[in-house]
Amino acid sequence: MHALVRRTHEERVLAALRAGGALSRSELATRVGLSRTTLSEITASLLRRGAAVVVDTDAATRSGSGRPAERIALDPGAGQFLGVDFGHRRVHVAVADASHEIIASGVQPYDDEPWPARVELALGLVDRLVADHGLHFGALQAVGIGVPGPFTGGAPGGTPVAWNRHATPDGVQAAFAERFGTPVVVDNNTRLAALAEAVSHPGGPGDLVYVRLSDGVGGGLVVSGRLVLGARGYSGELGHVTADPTGVACRCGKRGCLETVASVPAILAACRRRGAAVDDLDGLAAAVEKGDPVVDAVLREAGTALGRVLGAAAMVLDPVEVVVGGEVAHVAPVIVEQAAATLRYELYSVPTDVPRVVRASQLGDRGGALGALAALFHRSPLLAGYPEPEAAGPHHLRRSAQ
Amino acid sequence: MHALVRRTHEERVLAALRAGGALSRSELATRVGLSRTTLSEITASLLRRGAAVVVDTDAATRSGSGRPAERIALDPGAGQFLGVDFGHRRVHVAVADASHEIIASGVQPYDDEPWPARVELALGLVDRLVADHGLHFGALQAVGIGVPGPFTGGAPGGTPVAWNRHATPDGVQAAFAERFGTPVVVDNNTRLAALAEAVSHPGGPGDLVYVRLSDGVGGGLVVSGRLVLGARGYSGELGHVTADPTGVACRCGKRGCLETVASVPAILAACRRRGAAVDDLDGLAAAVEKGDPVVDAVLREAGTALGRVLGAAAMVLDPVEVVVGGEVAHVAPVIVEQAAATLRYELYSVPTDVPRVVRASQLGDRGGALGALAALFHRSPLLAGYPEPEAAGPHHLRRSAQ
Numbered sequence: 147m148h149a150l151v152r153r154t155h156e157e158r159v160l161a162a163l164r165a166g167g168a169l170s171r172s173e174l175a176t177r178v179g180l181s182r183t184t185l186s187e188i189t190a191s192l193l194r195r196g197a198a199v200v201v202d203t204d205a206a207t208r209s210g211s212g213r214p215a216e217r218i219a220l221d222p223g224a225g226q227f228l229g230v231d232f233g234h235r236r237v238h239v240a241v242a243d244a245s246h247e248i249i250a251s252g253v254q255p256y257d258d259e260p261w262p263a264r265v266e267l268a269l270g271l272v273d274r275l276v277a278d279h280g281l282h283f284g285a286l287q288a289v290g291i292g293v294p295g296p297f298t299g300g301a302p303g304g305t306p307v308a309w310n311r312h313a314t315p316d317g318v319q320a321a322f323a324e325r326f327g328t329p330v331v332v333d334n335n336t337r338l339a340a341l342a343e344a345v346s347h348p349g350g351p352g353d354l355v356y357v358r359l360s361d362g363v364g365g366g367l368v369v370s371g372r373l374v375l376g377a378r379g380y381s382g383e384l385g386h387v388t389a390d391p392t393g394v395a396c397r398c399g400k401r402g403c404l405e406t407v408a409s410v411p412a413i414l415a416a417c418r419r420r421g422a423a424v425d426d427l428d429g430l431a432a433a434v435e436k437g438d439p440v441v442d443a444v445l446r447e448a449g450t451a452l453g454r455v456l457g458a459a460a461m462v463l464d465p466v467e468v469v470v471g472g473e474v475a476h477v478a479p480v481i482v483e484q485a486a487a488t489l490r491y492e493l494y495s496v497p498t499d500v501p502r503v504v505r506a507s508q509l510g511d512r513g514g515a516l517g518a519l520a521a522l523f524h525r526s527p528l529l530a531g532y533p534e535p536e537a538a539g540p541h542h543l544r545r546s547a548q
Numbered sequence: 549m550h551a552l553v554r555r556t557h558e559e560r561v562l563a564a565l566r567a568g569g570a571l572s573r574s575e576l577a578t579r580v581g582l583s584r585t586t587l588s589e590i591t592a593s594l595l596r597r598g599a600a601v602v603v604d605t606d607a608a609t610r611s612g613s614g615r616p617a618e619r620i621a622l623d624p625g626a627g628q629f630l631g632v633d634f635g636h637r638r639v640h641v642a643v644a645d646a647s648h649e650i651i652a653s654g655v656q657p658y659d660d661e662p663w664p665a666r667v668e669l670a671l672g673l674v675d676r677l678v679a680d681h682g683l684h685f686g687a688l689q690a691v692g693i694g695v696p697g698p699f700t701g702g703a704p705g706g707t708p709v710a711w712n713r714h715a716t717p718d719g720v721q722a723a724f725a726e727r728f729g730t731p732v733v734v735d736n737n738t739r740l741a742a743l744a745e746a747v748s749h750p751g752g753p754g755d756l757v758y759v760r761l762s763d764g765v766g767g768g769l770v771v772s773g774r775l776v777l778g779a780r781g782y783s784g785e786l787g788h789v790t791a792d793p794t795g796v797a798c799r800c801g802k803r804g805c806l807e808t809v810a811s812v813p814a815i816l817a818a819c820r821r822r823g824a825a826v827d828d829l830d831g832l833a834a835a836v837e838k839g840d841p842v843v844d845a846v847l848r849e850a851g852t853a854l855g856r857v858l859g860a861a862a863m864v865l866d867p868v869e870v871v872v873g874g875e876v877a878h879v880a881p882v883i884v885e886q887a888a889a890t891l892r893y894e895l896y897s898v899p900t901d902v903p904r905v906v907r908a909s910q911l912g913d914r915g916g917a918l919g920a921l922a923a924l925f926h927r928s929p930l931l932a933g934y935p936e937p938e939a940a941g942p943h944h945l946r947r948s949a950q
Contacts, residue, residue: 155581175583179557179582179583179586180581180582180583180586181577181581181582181583181584182583184581184582352779353778353779355864365864367864367865369771369772369776370771370774370776370777372772374771374772374865375772375866376755376865376866376867377754377755377866377867377868378866378898378899379866380863380866380898381864381865381866382864383863383864383866383897383898384863384864386863386897386898387859387860387863387864387894388856388859388860388894391856396897398896398897399896399897400893400894400896400897403897454790454793455860457789457790458789458790458857458860458861458864459860459864461782461785461786461788461789462757462767462769462783462784462785462786462789462860462861462864462865463769463776463778463783463864464777464778464779464780464781464782464783464785465778465779466779491802492789492790492802494800494801494802495785495788495798495800495801495802495805496780496782496785496788497780
């Protein structure tokens with residue numbers, strides 16, 4: 147059977163077990179419309195991998211004669227999943243159990259460390275979480291890792307680009323795969339945060355444009371309920387859309403990119419240029435708190451530029467909602483308000499009878515790690531156009547991570 | 549069985565029949581991994597609807613004993629498909645057979661006719677094609693119809709918008725459904741043209757941004773190999789992305805939309821404002837031919853604005869290619885060249901080791917009708933996030949159109 151077809155079948159079996167609890171093989175076969183042969187192969191694989199267990203037989207409730215049938219269920223204690231988000235200044239780790247509940251999480255700050263040091267710090271954080279929470283990683287199913295900068299994974303033709311000074315080393319994936327002996331999925335952490343936002347939506351994962359204002363500006367898209375990779379792995383690069391064709395030079399080589407106006411360093415620099423003594427996010431928060439009109443003007447200009455770029459994205463994609471991530475969205479909510487007002491104008495010609503929401507992210511700094519977990523849980527149904535795991539090397543996620 | 553699961557199964561059976569020719573039910577069951585019960589339901593439905601036929605039994609080649617098994621195949625003569633594209637000034641009709649070959653096509657021009665008259669003209673054109681080509685529509689499987697302006701089909705919350713003066717009447721769908729007694733799918737004709745472009749790509753349908761410069765400016769997206777509808781059915785509205793925030797008023801109520809710079813009327817008006825006597829596309833072609841510098845400057849400005857908007861879309865989506873449709877792309881190729889140059893700059897920060905193509909459409913005016921056919925052929929695998937046909941009323945396409 148083709149691997150993709152097999153995965154689709156397996157996914158349906160897992161979904162039936164999630165919805166129906168313990169089921170016999172014949173109940174499963176009926177529910178998912180598969181042959182007994184196909185179903186037996188799939189349940190054997192799930193049992194072998196520890197993703198499912200035989201919980202009992204139907205002997206007690208069985209009315210007819212014949213041999214009692216085993217009932218199969220997912221084992222909520224059978225697996226954990228590790229989500230890791232490497233930022234420029236900290237690593238965030240979250241651990242989820244098989245029922246997708248977060249059972250432990252933590253943050254380890256660092257300065258401008260090289261990648262091997264970051265990896266060591268992350269593994270040390272994992273060790274502390276294991277010790278503090280009495281975790282046993284014997285059943286660790288998979289690791290999802292978010293990294294800064296464009297990342298194309300196994301997609302053809304992708305190499306880290308010049309503006310990403312922390313080009314993702316293959317060593318990160320290998321270090322985790324070696325340490326834990328599990329499949330490891332690596333992706334851009336902002337894209338993963340977009341996935342986390344989509345999954346956290348009460349109505350289920352709908353179409354979403356996500357932008358994160360941080361040291362840089364990045365983004366991610368969920369289209370038709372699926373995370374978009376793009377043809378070369380560069381989808382969602384909202385930070386390098388031109389916001390002002392005559393603007394200042396951007397580190398990417400262009401001028402006037404959104405990042406030159408709406409990143410945290412750009413906002414702080416603009417405040418200082420106009421005489422507001424704002425050194426960091428705390429200083430920005432204090433200036434917003436006291437209503438500094440110069441800082442307000444800078445934030446509104448940044449919000450307007452953000453709203454225009456989001457407007458172009460929203461006219462093209464028609465998403466259900468637009469989410470602004472990054473701490474600055476909470477420290478200086480006026481930037482989100484101004485972006486929402488600008489977006490309202492940009493979408494003036496589209497009917498507004500369905501609510502269109504621009505909101506600040508509620509997931510905060512955890513978004514990347516939660517998204518890395520979501521990528522593991524939802525890999526097949528939510529990720530469209532991603533390379534086949536089988537084709538991307540031995541350390542990529544196989545369906546065994548379900 | 550859930551309708552969606554059933555459609556997925558049916559699709560797999562149809563794919564197996566396309567690839568494998570005549571197959572017995574047990575061969576089919578093995579190939580697609582379905583139970584005999586599920587498979588029998590699906591083949592019964594296919595036979596009942598005439599999508600498949602019993603071609604023979606395996607009596608001649610059978611080595612074992614027992615009752616000979618029927619072999620089932622798709623019937624290439626069993627169905628035709630009708631694609632109709634209503635433009636502002638003409639209707640285009642294309643007829644394809646079950647093997648997806650175009651067997652007849654034609655165009656009927658009209659002026660600013662009301663919808664009932666357009667429908668009559670279209671049905672008259674179909675009658676002439678039937679007579680001229682000796683067609684028999686007894687096995688007509690489905691009709692796909694493209695209409696101008698945003699169209700949300702059965703999607704919730706969508707109403708035609710103010711800028712679309714030819715709001716799509718429900719009557720179009722009903723008239724064709726009544727006349728032919730088949731499912732009828734209606735969608736925006738520019739979006740259908742995008743689908744036709746994607747399907748015509750030699751490498752198979754890849755990620756694509758399509759824009760059409762005509763009386764207005766519209767567009768469509770294919771993401772992860774699927775045509776995108778958007779949350780409200782308004783995806784791909786590239787014409788109403790702001791190209792110049794201080795530009796002239798647009799009919800949509802905003803100012804400086806791409807349409808105010810790059811639509812055919814906008815280009816002609818800009819040429820005339822600068823003293824070039826250019827009344828229509830023929831006049832534009834003549835001016836381009838003789839190298840009129842004023843006309844060249846207008847076209848380059850329009851191309852630059854187009855390239856910026858396409859640049860924002862391409863930074864967000866990272867498509868394989870960008871296609872510019874509309875006759876003006878052929879009459880005045882400089883607009884495509886300038887857009888390509890601008891897009892190259894806008895995407896400067898993304899590696900270019902994979903070819904990124906901006907090209908004029910090769911499908912020309914037939915794109916909408918071909919896309920309407922493509923939507924029928926590829927409905928399930930290529931259309932993501934589209935409303936479930938079952939939920940959209942009796943006249944929408946069911947899988948019987950395969």
